[in-house]
Amino acid sequence: MADPTTSEFVTLVSCDGFEFIIPRSAACISGTIRRMLDPASKFSEALSGRCVLENLTGIVLEKVCEYFMYNEKHKDQANVPDMEIPAELCLELLMAADYLDT
Amino acid sequence: MDNEVPLPPPRRIRHRSPSRLSPAGSVASSFRKARQLSRFDDRSSQPSSDPALFSSDDIPASGLENYHAPVAGAGRKRRYRGTWWGEQVADPKRKRADFKEKRHVDSGVWMGSDESIAESSLPSEDASNWGEDLLKTVLDPKAPSKVANAPSLVKPSDMVSMPVQPRPVVLQGPAETEEHKYAKAVINECLEKGDDSVDLGNINMRVIPPGLLRPLQHLTKLPSLHEAPVSENAYFSLQPFLRIYLSNNSLTTLYTSEIFDLKDLKVLSLRNNKLTRIPEAIRKLTALQVLNVSMNRLDELPWDLLWLLQQGELKHFTAHPNPFPSIDESGPVEWHCQFDNANDEDKDGDSDEPEAPEVTPVPIFREYEGTPPDDAWTPIHVATGPVTRLDMEGRPLDLTPSFNTPSTSSQPASSAPSLREVSLRAISKLPGIDQLTDLELDEFPALVIPLISLARQARQEGAQHCSICQREFIVPRARWTEWWDCTPHENGMKRPRGSGEQLRPLPFKRVSCSWACVSGGQSVE
Helix, strand or coil: CCCCCCCCEEEEECCCCCEEEEEHHHHCCCHHHHHHHCHHHCCHHHHHCEEECCCCCHHHHHHHHHHHHHHHHCCCCCCCCCCCCCHHHHHHHHHHHHHHCC | CCCCCCCCCCHHHHHHHHHHHCCCCHHHHHHHHHHHHHHHHHHHCCCCCCCCEEEHHHCHHHCCCCCCCCCCCCCCCCEEEECCCCCECCCCCCCHHHHHHHHCCCCCCCCCCCHHHHHHCCCCCHHHHHHHHHHHHHHCCCCCCCCCCCHHHHHHHHHHHCCCCHHHHHHHCCCCCHHHHHHHHHHHHHHHHCCCEEECCCCCCCCCCCCCCHHHHHCCCCCCCCCCCCCHHHCCCCCCCEEEECCCCCCCCCCCCHHHHCCCEEEEECCCCCCCCCCHHHHHCCCCCEEECCCCCCCCEEHHHHHHHHHCCCCEEECCCCCCCCCHHHCCCEECCEECCCCCCCCCCCCCCCCCCCCCCCEECCCCCCCCCHHHCCCEEEEECCEEEECCCCCECCCCCECCCCCCCCCCCCCCCCHHHHHHHHHHCCCCHHHCCHHHHCCCCHHHHHHHHHHHHHHHHCCEECCCCCCEECCCCEEEEEEEECHHHHCCCCCCCCCCCECCEEEEEEEECCHHHHHHHHHHC
């Protein structure tokens, strides 16, 4: 495998052990993850390309990753369609959004 | 059944009127009466419905193939009585008594006058009691009795407990103030008479209680039947021309009022109140023709109002007087119009190039000759204030307000909504979020309380619309003020702008849903 600091993909790990491998550019939409993965910071996450998000469950992180891809896809689009969020997840996602600064 | 309890038939007639008044045996005798009546019915009445009646189509003799065949009793359509499969009814006029056996089968329907119930609960000695009761009532009318139709006897005992009773009731429910009662009475009267002019002025109302205006959605005008001479005036539209006058009250807010749900509202007067802002939800009043917001505490108007002026029906808009700031007071602006000293512009619409006036600018309408051009009637964009960018929680960033410069922050301007925005949109659609009280709100984590209250507000007032892409959003990402001149609308579209007339712009607050909308959308305009 290539050097994890420059690899195109990063791994996000939820507190219950689910791993999501998504493009680095998508993950960097989140300010928190961007700072974690900043090669200049020398954080262990930046060196390994693997972020363990202790306070997100797998279900929430899955939706968060879906949002990252949604944002990546519609970044420059004029008429952005709405993203479906299940009602039971929206509060937890709001908390996650606060934590991830996105 | 008949032979189970022998009844004394002659008494029945005699008993009827006193038994209603007899206090002690009133229950029993009402049973008795019911029983007697039902018995009486049984004797005399027919089966309640007739046997089915069918046309004679099923009989071959009347078919199309022997149309010309002589039919017995020709000239009269033959009728067939019975079921469709040919079963004839032997005697259609059977007496009710013939169904007696059948009646014992439990039909599953219980009726109050059912004999079996009445008989089992009927005390047999009741018949002898009624006379004594009657006697007592006649001799001593003031004696406490359970007579239903003697209200003068019952009332005094209730009166004693009256002052005690209402106290806890008042504490339980929210007290309805006098002005709300009056307003409710006015609205009920309007609904009843079909009057589409609702005058709620001068009653010192502070808030519009929820549910007050909702019934007006269903207001129906009634045709007037009084005018005897039929003139041309007798014909008028029954489409309600709904007018609501809330002038001279003390309203500070229009939240939680359903006034913006009244889609047919044509005239709205909010003159002389204490409003500090007009909700964006005013956009929903697409039928609005006259709006008066003068003598309030407004320092800006929602962008949606300008949308109503441009796209909607709004023709007469009274905004002055209000404490609007003047353009010079509110800092630097980008001008979009001509000034007194710049006359050498071409005559094809207002110029987009900002002028740099040396003296205090006096914006004027361009000069024209002959008939007024179209844009002498429409609102004119005079100036644009600087854009304040807001972060993802709707707080102003520390950057100084800028004019159309590309964002200098590390974050690129993305037109996709933030995750906060996406989840807040989902939250604002949750059932019951608009009923969330402040106390319940405090139980949420402190970080998200301001966001959730934004979502609640969006649900209560209707979501805001991005003034560039028209999408609904919860958290605004940028805001700025634009100055537009609406002089023709202010005088009720009676007169266009004159040639070279001085413009008196009004501030309209614009908000947008993303930074990309600001940097992309503004240059397009």
